[in-house]
Amino acid sequence: MTTSSTSARRARLAGLTASTAAMVVLASACGGSGGGSGSAPGNFSYLSVTENTTVKTALTTLSKGECRTAQDALPLKVETVPQASLDQKLQLLAGQDALPVQFAAGNAPALTRQLYTSGKVADLEAELKSLGVYDQLEPAAVSTVKALYGGKVEVLPYEYNIEGIFYNKKVFDDNGLTVPGTWTELVAAAGKLEAKGVQPFAASGQQGWPLTRLISGYLYRSLGPDALQDVADGRAKLTDPAYVKAARQVADLGRKGYFGKGVGSIDYDTAMNEFLGGKAGMFYMGSWALANIADEKQNKVGADNIGFMPFPAVEGGRGSVEQYPSNVGLGITLGAKSFDKKTGAWVSCIAKNYGSTALKDQGAISGFKVNTPVEDANEVTGQVRKTISASKQNVLWFEALFSTKATTVSQTNAAGLVGGSLSPEKFMATVQDALSEK
């Protein structure tokens, strides 16, 4: 009897132990791999987005050339995810303390600021200064990064872009148009093109941001460079009449059919193809499009036929055409815990060589100094580079200071605004509501 009771107890104990072990195994499987940013990295892991090939191509080139020594010590390892999945991936990795050494830092600056505040992102100003390469960053790019990231350098400027309107010179000449200097002239030029059967603007409503950039362009020209900082600081609301007016101006372009049919279904590549295929007269875009313009396979109208103009002035407005919307592309940052000597060697090499490599190989303008002179691929590239050097004051884009939710709401509703299914008042109110949430 005693024996049977003991064996029953043993069996119960064994069962309990097995169950506990199973739960521990399951629980540990839910945790991080343990090899994340908390330990010394085994390679220079870089999480990028599938859509961006410029940075990974340039880094691969550097790993075989100027950064060979850093590569031997810490091999480059590139992983990509679709841009739409990036935020989810980063949140999961950050939660498991498994962020890569270097990574594209989220679609809205708000996520990077969260990562920085929680100690997961390196203070790059301090790190670059201690490596003695902080002066390799272009001051204009640093100023844009600081404006975006609360006065901190939380991302490296692998791209440095200004935005404006690319136009087809031949289409303009054929239709007797000159470069519009004001919004009224721009609308008149668009009307003339439309009347002649030429689609005035190419734009992607599927992405949304190429449309909302027009709203911020109008706001910066009409209300001055602090227009959206005032919204972020609560001094103004997007529902204020002056802000709604900007949305109305852009909605009017859509109402008149200046973006062509079904703008909501047009994705980024299709819009680019429409412009470079000669089907549209104008294209609001950033200077990263220079790589597409320089590519003869994509550009059917020829690089010599493309001009660049600033977003036009608004009559009586407080802004100036010399204030260019600028950005540093998709910010790329470095994990705080994995920033060691070997990572430092990579960063140091990148800071000294990335600018020349990206410009020479891909015609891409970055926020790093170009230490080896590179000849411009074409006239419009030269024009944009000169504009960047001469630019005195830069402004941000519509969603730059918004939360992730407000950014998404703004961009997913933009097609409705120009398609007529959403009034300017309703559009601005919807975005303002998202912005007002915690």
Add this chain to the structure above:
Amino acid sequence: MHRVLGDRKAVLILLGPALLVYSLIMLVPMVWSFGYSFTEGNTIEGFTGNGLDNFQRLFSDPAVRDALWFTAKYAVVVTVGQVVAGYLLALLYVFFLKRASALVRTLVFFPVVLPTVAVGLLFQKFFQVAPQTGPVNSLLNAVGLESVDWFGSAGHAFWVLIVMDIWRSMGFYAVLLFAGLVDIPEEVLESARLDGASGLRLVRHIVLPMSFPVLMSSVVFSVNGTLKVFDCIVALTGGGPGNGTTPLTLYMFQTSFTYGDYGYGSTIALLLTVVCLLVTLVVFRVSRRDPMEG
């Protein structure tokens, strides 16, 4: 048998492992998720308790109301469409095509096995207006009508979604209901015919009541599936334009994983669970009534 089931130890050994696995993969996550409903934060900043704030927010959030309305509308229309189309097809198989129905059944079932994303892309191309004119708009143009921007307004996009989902799944319901119809004894049908019932009267008074249990199962399947619709909407419209075609599932996903608000996302998930539970209970309650009683 009674001796085995009367022995607690035997019951524990037989049920224990399954119960443990069920608890670990079903109950624990559900309770865990419920717990998140009382927090705010995310995996980066950590979680802090916020009491009933998320529940208050749930009742005052217009986006939840929109998503709930869309979900209900979608579930009702698609359920009716799926089950009616499936039932008509099943009647066609049983009473008209009879033994020759195998080929048609296979063809109609084919979209069920296609990946949802592929079906979404197919319908995008069918209904597109730009950069190319899709077949549907070409057809409209051919009869002298203007092209329609099907994905430019929530109203149009809703109907494209409905057509796509019904087309995609009616083959499944047809097979399910077909199995119920072939179970009706031939003698019963024959007697009804001898009594003068035919066509619609036969269906109304004999076929429909006798296939009622499988019909109700189809409704439960369909309602639960459509209340939790996610993949086909993401593939076709992404929830847009704006949030015009965003169901609760997608809003929950966006809130949790895109906006990094896990606590509120869990509260939305809880709402969806409650809705599914209530609807299922209602359907079961209705199905308890004996249709033969008239």
